[in-house]
Amino acid sequence: MPEFDSSSFVGFPAETTRFLRDLAKNNAKPWFDAHRREYEDYWVAPAKEFVVAAGEALRELAPVEAQPKVNGSIFRVNRDVRFSTDKRPYKDHLDFWFWEGERNAAVSGFYLRITADGVGIGAGAHSFDKDRLAAYRGAVIDPKSGKTLRDAVSEVEQAKFDVLGEHYKGLPRGFDTDDEFVGRMLRHSALWVGEDQPAPKVLGSKRFVSWAMTRWSKMEPLHRWLVDTLQ
Secondary structure: OOOOOOOOOOOOOHHHHHHHHHHHHOOOHHHHHHOHHHHHHHHHHHHHHHHHHHHHHHOOOOOOEOOOOEOOOEOOOEOOOOOOOOOOOEOOOEEEEEEOOOHHHOOOEEEEEEOOOEEEEEEEEOOOOHHHHHHHHHHHHOHHHHHHHHHHHHHHHHOOOOEEEEOOOOOOOOOOOOOHHHHHHHOEEEEEEEEEEEOOHHHHOOOHHHHHHHHHHHHHHHHHHHHHHHO
């Protein structure tokens, strides 16, 4: 995987993870308002620069949308607490998403999460709605798309990543198979690949884009199958 350079993105400074750690300890509006400058300088600003750089690199893999704004490729820091018993107002992590086509209709994307202690990275669909789940199951048992899925999963697993999303203990009603792979895929309610690990040393340098791309490129076959088959 080649090194990707950017004239603007130089990595996430140490202040980014420090802000996330402090926010987790002081998750309240008065504290956040008093530290809004740190939020703008160490959360928003480097996040926008990362989206630009990562989007440029990712487009060598897929025609993704990379919108360098909050509620674009950058998830908002505010939590939706309307239906949650957890009333903490802010997320203590920084999330990114890169997708193809219309955002609301996208079935898959490349994602990244930065926490105070580590990084999560992956690709795929974390959930299927009712219609997408039905389409997914049909594609699993279809000889052509099922073979393509088998190849994609094999490629991702050979790269030492786990394919996730298996939810059900048994086969869905109306399905029957002796094929172990098909049975396994039919027990999924989502389909993605990802990993969590301690923050890499390159998080604070422009080489972080290349670090992410090395992983996203190995996860791409699953993303490609989802988009080509279900979107």
